[in-house]
Amino acid sequence: xxxxxxxxxxxxxxxxxxxxxxxxxxxxxxxxxxxxxxxxxxxxxxxxxxxxxxxxxxxxxxxxxxxxxxxxxxxxxxxxxxxxxxxxxxxxxxxxxxxxxxxxxxx
Amino acid sequence: xxxxxxxxxxxxxxxxxxxxxxxxxxxxxxxxxxxxxxxxxxxxxxxxxxxxxxxxxxxxxxxxxxxxxxxxxxxxxxxxxxxxxxxxxxxxxxxxxxxxxxxxxxxxxxxxxxxxxxxxxxxxxxxxxxxxxxxxxxxxxxxxxxxxxxxxxxxxxxxxxxxxxxxxxxxxxxxxxxxxxxxxxxxxxxxxxxxxxxxxxxxxxxxxxxxxxxxxxxxxxxxxxxxxxxxxxxx
Numbered sequence: 358x359x360x361x362x363x364x365x366x367x368x369x370x371x372x373x374x375x376x377x378x379x380x381x382x383x384x385x386x387x388x389x390x391x392x393x394x395x396x397x398x399x400x401x402x403x404x405x406x407x408x409x410x411x412x413x414x415x416x417x418x419x420x421x422x423x424x425x426x427x428x429x430x431x432x433x434x435x436x437x438x439x440x441x442x443x444x445x446x447x448x449x450x451x452x453x454x455x456x457x458x459x460x461x462x463x464x
Numbered sequence: 465x466x467x468x469x470x471x472x473x474x475x476x477x478x479x480x481x482x483x484x485x486x487x488x489x490x491x492x493x494x495x496x497x498x499x500x501x502x503x504x505x506x507x508x509x510x511x512x513x514x515x516x517x518x519x520x521x522x523x524x525x526x527x528x529x530x531x532x533x534x535x536x537x538x539x540x541x542x543x544x545x546x547x548x549x550x551x552x553x554x555x556x557x558x559x560x561x562x563x564x565x566x567x568x569x570x571x572x573x574x575x576x577x578x579x580x581x582x583x584x585x586x587x588x589x590x591x592x593x594x595x596x597x598x599x600x601x602x603x604x605x606x607x608x609x610x611x612x613x614x615x616x617x618x619x620x621x622x623x624x625x626x627x628x629x630x631x632x633x634x635x636x637x638x639x640x641x642x643x644x645x646x647x648x649x650x651x652x653x654x655x656x657x658x659x660x661x662x663x664x665x666x667x668x669x670x671x672x673x674x675x676x677x678x679x680x681x682x683x684x685x686x687x688x689x690x691x692x693x694x695x696x697x698x699x
Contacts, residue, residue, distance in 0.1 A: 396525025
């Protein structure tokens with residue numbers, strides 16, 4: 358197990374064992390020059406601490422914000438980001454790609 | 465994600481076992497799939513199960529094409545063992561190589577029964593073992609995500625490691641040493657009955673970058689290991 362890339366699930370377990378709410382974000386679709394491949398994870402705790410990455414850094418802030426809502430509601434959300442995306446979660450990827458990110462609560 | 469799923473994924477990563485998590489994006493319902501079992505609230509068709517299992521080997525994550533798009537869309541996340549580099553010989557190059565391989569995403573273990581070499585002072589933060597190479601490799605396992613790098617220059621350490629690695633599934637075997645040293649090594653390994661396999665050993669070790677310092681040689685080794693790791697995918 359690699360200490361940096363594989364410790365995300367251990368970190369999630371530690372957060373939950375300490376009674377902290379947590380959410381797990383996963384890249385589930387990419388188009389164009391997305392910086393992180395499908396399957397890339399970002400884990401977030403209730404205080405906004407995070408490990409992992411779902412982009413080169415351009416959408417992390419929005420994903421962390423959505424993760425807080427997912428923790429509060431207990432229901433997963435599917436987010437989409439891209440240069441041409443005019444929806445509520447529009448942030449714009451500097452790289453010009455588009456990504457879909459699934460955010461789920463961690464029991 | 466349910467607590468049991470979280471625990472199983474963490475456990476599989478620790479034990480270097482492959483696992484696929486299939487998630488229905490509409491509601492987050494999940495199941496975990498390995499070669500023998502399927503477990504969780506989400507049920508899959510036979511076709512979907514076969515497709516999910518095909519990802520166990522490749523390690524690629526993807527939406528299942530055998531599921532409908534939209535509400536029934538299923539995403540399969542493959543968790544496979546991370547690449548690992550086992551270094552025999554806690555020598556000077558190993559000090560640099562262990563750090564570089566770690567930075568490149570490899571789990572690193574340095575093996576040397578000589579305690580003065582494999583000391584935490586010389587290898588801060590690096591996983592060390594003072595077992596003999598054959599014991600260490602037997603315990604750690606030689607799977608197809610593992611690279612074996614023999615650096616000790618000492619046949620008592622390097623040879624037993626190579627004898628175990630040659631017939632194993634490791635994706636890379638490299639050994640440090642001059643051409644003359646390597647010729648002698650090949651003679652010993654042929655005498656041990658491994659003549660058909662010795663061609664697997666990369667020696668001189670590393671891509672030919674022309675560098676000479678320990679750090680430069682370490683870059684050449686990491687680069688060669690990465691190249692060999694992806695050669696299969698390039699076809």
